[in-house]
Amino acid sequence: MHELVAAPYRDLHLVLRPGSPKAVQLTADKFAELAAAAATGQHIPVWLVEAARQQWDIDLSAKPADTAVLVRAPGPYAFSRATYEINLGCDFDCEMCYLGEKKFESLDLAGKRQLLHVMRDAGVIWLQITGGEPLIDPDFPATYRLAYELGMQVELLTNGSRLRNARIMELLLQCPPSKMSVSVYGASAATYDAITRRRGAFDRFTEGLRLAVDAGLNLDLSLIVVERNAHEADAMRAWAERLGVPHREYAQISPTIKGTAEPLPSQSPEHLTNRQPFTGCPAGHTFFHADPFGRASICKVGRDPNIDLLAEGVDGLARLGTIADSLMLRTGGCTGCALSGSCRVCRPMAKVFQEAKAPLRLYCQHGDR
Structure with a gap:
């Protein structure tokens, strides 16, 4: 190796x-x-x-x-980063999840391997594997190891529930991720289990997190602050600091990828902040997202139009820049907006909020008035 x-x-x-x-x-x-x-x-x-x-x-x-x-050989384009949503399933059922219905769907192992080779040939160096929950995928060990063997720097986004699995931990020690971002949903069993809607989830999470810290893996904690756990925000911060692990907070909840509003009521109003003005994004130009079926889009939010990487291979990515530019054009109620120069979200994200009929204050400056 x-x-x-x-x-x-x-x-x-x-x-x-x-x-x-x-x-x-x-x-x-x-x-x-x-x-x-x-x-x-x-x-x-x-x-x-x-x-x-x-x-x-x-x-x-x-x-x-x-x-x-x-x-590594150079790729034909400027793509150096990608995310791979290995599946749409999860062992948790969090009310604020942007996936909405978490029906387990993915390519078979042969398809996953083909997709990773396309990514390698496209020049992807940094690959983020996410889901759903990636560690519950039966093909995760083989998929992760292949990405590692192909020379990608692999980052994992996980809820941490499977880190207590000896096979998973052995794999991560043999092939350490460049970073592992672990979501935190509370500082007590009562709160954590209520948010994830899974009894015993907190105990499984804390055991896995302890093993990962003890193993010296490069961790980053994502503190997810919503209405149900807002009273434990300070405790979550203190926990991360005691562990000596870098942490970030996320309180801005988005609609589902299908443009429905179910996650939005879970937000903690006192923790919402004004988003920074959107100043541009490399999505579709130096970065792309692959869904569980091998369809490449500019990002997790702007999923259509997309490119079937299994059918078209690396050549299909040549169209992604044009798709990205078209998705950034103002449409609908945003056409001619006088405040667009300091808009807080990109156009694909604004479209998702609009489809969800979300309050303007969550994504648009006109909601401040």
Whole structure:
């Protein structure tokens, strides 16, 4: 198994270590030298041995380049990041979930493998695997390991309920994610189980979180603050600080991906803040989203039009930039809006709120008046 990944990134050349957010930047000449060493089975260049020792405290001095370093070929486009929604199922049933009905659907393992190869060939370096809940997918171990073996820096978004599974934890220790973002829904069993609508969920979550912290995995906690757990917001923050794990708070709840409003009443009004003005997004240009059926869209929100990556392969992504530009055009009630220059949400998100007939105050400046 490779210890480092060397990859072209825009006009740069990077060396990355799976499981670490750190990187080493190379000149084009050094990248070519490293690629030649890997192609011919030579030892790793001395300058990279020293850089790896300084950056990651590892010794690669006696290792041949072809086994220790995976050299990635450049993709034909500018895509370097992607998200993969491996399934639509979840072992929780949170009232604020943007998926709405969580019916388990996904490609079979052969389809998942084909999709990952398309992503690799497109030049994807950073891949976020999400769901639904990715860790409940029976194909997750094989899918995750393949993404790792293809040289992608894999981030996981999970509710943490399956981290107590010995097979899952062994996999993550062998192939550490570059980051694992774990959602937190409360600081007590009563609150957590009520939000997830699953008895015993809090106990399973806390056990898995403890194992992940003890294992030294690169964690990031997402504190989900809603009406039902707002009274425990301080306790969730204190918990994250005691663990010494970085954390972020999310209180802005969105409609479902189908444009229905069921999640919105769960919001905690006192925790809602004005969204920052939308100033642009790389969705569809350097980033794309793949749903459980291998359909590529500009992001999780702007899902249509989309491209069937299993049918069209890498070539289909050539159309995504045009799709992105078309989805950012103002339509409907937003056409000619005098406040659009400081709009707080992108056009696809505004469309979802409009379809849900959500109050303007949740996404539009006109709701402030």
